[in-house]
Amino acid sequence: MTGTPAYCGGEPVRTEVLGYGSQSIGEDEKQAVVEALEGDYITRGPTVKTFEERVADLVGVDHAIATTSGTTALHLAGRAAGFDVGDEVITTPLTFVSTAHAATYCGAEPVLADIDPYRRTLDPEAVRKQMTSETEGVVPMHYAGQPADIEGHLEVADEHDLTVIWDACHAFGGNWNGEPIGAQRDMAVFSFHPVKNVTTGEGGMIVTDNDDFAAQLRRLRSFDMDYSPDGHEEEPWYQVTEGVGYNYNVTDIQAALGLAQIDRLGEFKTRRDEIIAEYDGAFVDMEGFRTPPDPTNADPMYHLYAVEIGEAFGCNRTEFVNAMHAENIGVQVHYVPLHYHPYFQEEFGYERGMFPETEQVYEGLVSLPLHAEMDDGDVTDVVTAIKRLHAYHAE
Numbered sequence: 593m594t595g596t597p598a599y600c601g602g603e604p605v606r607t608e609v610l611g612y613g614s615q616s617i618g619e620d621e622k623q624a625v626v627e628a629l630e631g632d633y634i635t636r637g638p639t640v641k642t643f644e645e646r647v648a649d650l651v652g653v654d655h656a657i658a659t660t661s662g663t664t665a666l667h668l669a670g671r672a673a674g675f676d677v678g679d680e681v682i683t684t685p686l687t688f689v690s691t692a693h694a695a696t697y698c699g700a701e702p703v704l705a706d707i708d709p710y711r712r713t714l715d716p717e718a719v720r721k722q723m724t725s726e727t728e729g730v731v732p733m734h735y736a737g738q739p740a741d742i743e744g745h746l747e748v749a750d751e752h753d754l755t756v757i758w759d760a761c762h763a764f765g766g767n768w769n770g771e772p773i774g775a776q777r778d779m780a781v782f783s784f785h786p787v788k789n790v791t792t793g794e795g796g797m798i799v800t801d802n803d804d805f806a807a808q809l810r811r812l813r814s815f816d817m818d819y820s821p822d823g824h825e826e827e828p829w830y831q832v833t834e835g836v837g838y839n840y841n842v843t844d845i846q847a848a849l850g851l852a853q854i855d856r857l858g859e860f861k862t863r864r865d866e867i868i869a870e871y872d873g874a875f876v877d878m879e880g881f882r883t884p885p886d887p888t889n890a891d892p893m894y895h896l897y898a899v900e901i902g903e904a905f906g907c908n909r910t911e912f913v914n915a916m917h918a919e920n921i922g923v924q925v926h927y928v929p930l931h932y933h934p935y936f937q938e939e940f941g942y943e944r945g946m947f948p949e950t951e952q953v954y955e956g957l958v959s960l961p962l963h964a965e966m967d968d969g970d971v972t973d974v975v976t977a978i979k980r981l982h983a984y985h986a987e
């Protein structure tokens with residue numbers, strides 16, 4: 593291999609494409625799915641209940657409610673929180689669009705506030721500045737698995753009587769302050785999409801200690817149906833809807849897969865941590881290359897390894913992304929800030945330039961491959977490609 597990067601005419605570091613994220617499915621998961629298919633129930637059955645109990649136990653909360661995705665989990669959490677037309681809900685611009693849908697799906701307005709550029713998560717001081725008499729809730733997101741400033745957000749929530757929904761879609765399996773991520777009030781939401789820390793294909797979960805929220809979440813997930821209304825004990829068929837609910841029920845097939853994945857959670861975390869340690873070591877002294885922040889009082893399970901490409905690296909972020917793709921290495925940018933999206937601009941009047949910290953971070957942001965299926969050779973390929981690119985531009 594020469595010192596010329598593939599996008600400048602050299603040989604690619606790899607011939608086979610390496611994805612930035614991937615599921616890891618073993619024989620036990622396949623067997624669990626087959627068994628679920630052979631069971632009496634393939635949806636809304638006992639395996640879903642077992643999966644929910646397992647997650648509740650793992651997170652150390654009273655209730656876990658499985659849903660069809662992280663997005664629908666956020667929707668249900670917003671409904672349970674009572675977000676409605678005329679309400680404002682504060683969230684981060686540096687996130688996937690679904691975070692804001694905890695508000696928008698309920699008719700409430702998502703109000704963006706800038707990030708703390710160190711953690712890349714919603715800044716409680718910025719939240720304070722966006723507070724109005726209409727503010728009902730806040731949805732911080734644990735970016736890449738790095739916990740947001742949990743204490744700071746809970747303090748603001750206490751001052752203004754807000755409901756907090758933690759978007760923990762990136763953070764399943766991590767710990768903060770000695771307790772599992774997701775255990776913090778009022779509700780937390782996980783995603784089990786294939787690139788996340790564990791997967792059920794599509795899938796999500798809401799966790800909470802609040803009995804009222806849990807009861808509402810269960811009802812809303814399933815048509816807002818009262819399956820045994822008072823006064824109809826002699827009529828077993830009598831089931832009535834009391835509001836606009838949804839069919840966000842998950843299958844026993846997904847739940848079986850989820851249970852088998854949770855059996856491997858420790859293995860997944862160990863492998864992710866090993867890759868992160870390799871990357872950290874390889875890039876520690878690289879100019880213009882900011883590695884992820886050290887966790888504050890936490891042992892996160894990182895979903896992403898997001899770096900920031902600065903001027904001193906030698907090429908800009910766009911060139912970096914295209915150069916890595918030419919090497920057959922998948923990288924991705926998480927995320928185009930919400931206020932850059934036409935929907936948020938046209939519907940809520942957001943414009944570029946409004947959130948300088950987010951924009952500054954976004955300019956350099958790139959996620960490198962990180963998943964449990966990566967072997968040591970894959971990690972070496974990523975490091976080699978980046979070092980070669982840096983050296984080429986330094987010449």
Ligand SMILES: Cc1ncc(COP(=O)(O)O)c(C=O)c1O
Nearest residue numbers: 661662663688690691761783785
């Ligand atoms: C931060 C964040 N929130 C919410 C979601 C939505 O999760 P899902 O894809 O399971 O609907 C995602 C998924 O990409 C996400 O990254």
